[in-house]
Amino acid sequence: MREALCCRTGRMIFVMTLALALAGCATTGLPTAHEEPARHSISEFSDQRFAEVYDPWEEFNRNMYRFNYYFDKYLFLPLVSGYEFATPTILQERISSFYRNLGEVKNLTNSLFQLKGEESATTFARFLTNSTLGLGGLFDPATAFGLERHEQDFGKTLGYWGVDSGPYLVLPIFGPSSLRDTGGLAVDSAINYGIYTAIDPFGFTGNSFPIDTGITALGVVDARHQQSFRYYESGYPFEYYMVRFFYHKMREIESGRPLSAD
Numbered sequence: 606m607r608e609a610l611c612c613r614t615g616r617m618i619f620v621m622t623l624a625l626a627l628a629g630c631a632t633t634g635l636p637t638a639h640e641e642p643a644r645h646s647i648s649e650f651s652d653q654r655f656a657e658v659y660d661p662w663e664e665f666n667r668n669m670y671r672f673n674y675y676f677d678k679y680l681f682l683p684l685v686s687g688y689e690f691a692t693p694t695i696l697q698e699r700i701s702s703f704y705r706n707l708g709e710v711k712n713l714t715n716s717l718f719q720l721k722g723e724e725s726a727t728t729f730a731r732f733l734t735n736s737t738l739g740l741g742g743l744f745d746p747a748t749a750f751g752l753e754r755h756e757q758d759f760g761k762t763l764g765y766w767g768v769d770s771g772p773y774l775v776l777p778i779f780g781p782s783s784l785r786d787t788g789g790l791a792v793d794s795a796i797n798y799g800i801y802t803a804i805d806p807f808g809f810t811g812n813s814f815p816i817d818t819g820i821t822a823l824g825v826v827d828a829r830h831q832q833s834f835r836y837y838e839s840g841y842p843f844e845y846y847m848v849r850f851f852y853h854k855m856r857e858i859e860s861g862r863p864l865s866a867d
Contacts, residue, residue, distance in 0.1 A: 657850075657853070658773050658849050658850060658853045659771075659772050659773060660772065660773040660849060661772050662772060662773075662774065665775075666773065666774065666775040666845075666849075667775075667845060669775040669776065669777055670775050670836070670845055670848075672777060673775070673777065673778060673780055673836060674836035674837060676777075676778060677835070677836055678836070681778075681829055682829075682835075684826060685826055685829050685830050688826050688827075688830060689830060697827075697830065699743045699744075700823065700827050701827055701830070701831055702735075702739070702742055702743055702744060702745055703741065703742045703743055704742075704824050704827050704828070705742070705745075705754075706732065706735045706736060706739065706741070706742025706745075707742065707824075709728055709731055709732040709735075709754075710732070710797060710800060711757065711758060711793050711796070711797060712728045712754070712755055712756060712757045713725060713728045713729055713732065713757075714757075714793075714796055715757035715758055715759055715761060715762045715793075716728050716755060716757055718759070718762045718765075719757070719761075719762055719765045719766075724755050727752055727753060727755065728754075728755055728757075730747065730752050731747040731748075731752045731754060734746055734747040734750065734752065735747050756859075758786075758789055758790070758793055759788075759789035759790070759792040759793045759796075760783075760785055760786035760788070760789030760790065760856070760860075761789070761859055761860055762789065763785050763788070763789055764785065764856075764860030765860065768785055769785065770783040770784070770785045770786070770853075770856065770860075771783055771784030771785050772784050773849055773852075773853065774786075774787055781848055781849065781852035782852075783853075783856065786856065801817075
């Protein structure tokens with residue numbers, strides 16, 4: 606009994622960690638960024654809009670931004686390149702479609718949390734259509750039927766209900782975030798994991814842990830494969846500030862309300 610509990614706990618921690626990485630990668634869709642920017646102060650700029658973002662942990666965030674660059678360059682991107690080399694393009698597209706369909710679970714739960722009835726119905730219809738007619742999400746007939754995709758997450762849900770974004774935060778591996786969005790990421794990942802565990806689609810095989818781990822790991826690679834962003838490739842001498850500003854404004858627009866500036 607104790608061994609079974611330990612095994613299940615270990616499985617939960619391992620898969621949860623990979624699921625968090627997958628969710629985090631999905632949030633790094635920023636404009637494409639070779640050289641590390643010079644360490645200048647933003648006060649040297651005449652355009653002060655970049656200074657509007659509340660960033661009290663800038664030293665930590667810069668260190669994490671640099672860590673993410675090395676992680677990306679020496680581990681993540683070589684892994685993605687190997688995946689792209691070994692996998693035919695048509696299969697890559699089907700894999701991406703499959704994981705986008707799984708992402709509808711997050712979209713649906715957060716549409717419900719925001720009491721958006723019509724959007725929730727559309728998202729549910731998309732998931733049902735693509736899971737059946739789309740052969741488990743490998744294809745996307747829902748879009749052809751006019752069912753629009755609505756990207757949602759718990760960070761947006763918190764913003765919808767008036768929670769301030771809090772300080773800007775660069776997470777290891779996950780990238781640009783905020784205090785509010787970090788909490789939202791954890792909640793989304795926990796909900797997704799809870800639903801998946803309850804369903805346990807591969808439990809009948811007796812080998813659900815390696816299967817679950819493989820599916821999650823492939824999802825992590827696919828998520829990075831879909832993102833064009835590359836650290837320090839923007840050609841902009843103050844890339845850290847640019848990425849911070851764009852992330853802040855992007856979330857401001859998505860949440861429909863101003864984020865904290867000070």
